[in-house]
Amino acid sequence: MSLILDLIFPVNCCSCGQSGHYLCPACFSKISSQEIKGNSLSLFKYHSHIKKIISLYKYSFVTDVLSDLSTQVSLRLKSDYPNLVDYWQTKKYVITPIPLHLFRQNWRGFNQSALLSQKIAKNLGLSYSDSFLRRSQNRPPQAKLKDRSQRLLNLSQPFSLISPPPAHLILFDDVKTTSATLNSASQTIKKQHPQTDIFYLTLAG
Ligand SMILES: [Zn+2]
Numbered sequence: 001m002s003l004i005l006d007l008i009f010p011v012n013c014c015s016c017g018q019s020g021h022y023l024c025p026a027c028f029s030k031i032s033s034q035e036i037k038g039n040s041l042s043l044f045k046y047h048s049h050i051k052k053i054i055s056l057y058k059y060s061f062v063t064d065v066l067s068d069l070s071t072q073v074s075l076r077l078k079s080d081y082p083n084l085v086d087y088w089q090t091k092k093y094v095i096t097p098i099p100l101h102l103f104r105q106n107w108r109g110f111n112q113s114a115l116l117s118q119k120i121a122k123n124l125g126l127s128y129s130d131s132f133l134r135r136s137q138n139r140p141p142q143a144k145l146k147d148r149s150q151r152l153l154n155l156s157q158p159f160s161l162i163s164p165p166p167a168h169l170i171l172f173d174d175v176k177t178t179s180a181t182l183n184s185a186s187q188t189i190k191k192q193h194p195q196t197d198i199f200y201l202t203l204a205g
Helices: 001-009 048-059 063-081 083-092 104-109 112-124 148-156 180-192
Strands: 041-044 094-097 131-135 159-161 168-175 197-204
Touching: 041 063, 041 148, 048 063, 063 083, 063 112, 083 112, 083 168, 094 112, 112 168, 131 180, 159 180, 168 180, 180 197
Parallel strands: 041 197, 094 168, 168 197
Antiparallel strands: 131 159
16 A cells, blocks of 8 residues: 555655655754653754644544654654653653544544544553543533633633543643643633642654
8 A cells, every 4th residue: 555655655754755755864863853841742843844844734634654653753752752752651641632623623624633643652652542622522612602701711721631541641732833722721620639749742743
């Protein structure tokens, strides 16, 4: 299958053009990792290659790219943050993707953060769960709320908890544009389970 797809849609590195990878290991290795800040790690700066690769899987429906990316990200985590990975494994951290709005998931057909984090969890020997946190289902569309305070409330509660979270949790998102989404998800969890230990992991930001 993959061979047939390669013939129809040849895979080339988005940086150097070499075939076989969306971003080849040599080009990937030129993107340096960032430092851990407290309880969060944004693995890479929002580098142009990372931008390209993220736009590939977001807008071209290329799920192969997710395999490629998750493998290289996992290798990078193991090589550059061995103590952190060791700590996650010892404490049995569970990786959880930030849920997408249902309509966006349907439009794309998949939640790219879910697929990525599932593969990363597997590569690192960690558990994965996407069953306790949801986007709030019955948020009325923003435009239909005339009252300003209603609109703010609507924006401030995008997540809901549907079952107890694991004790140690890695919240995963592909791109950290602002910290607002991660903070909001974290607040939703901590409101009911204040002891939950939450680490933020993003690929770029
Ligand atoms: Zn390359």
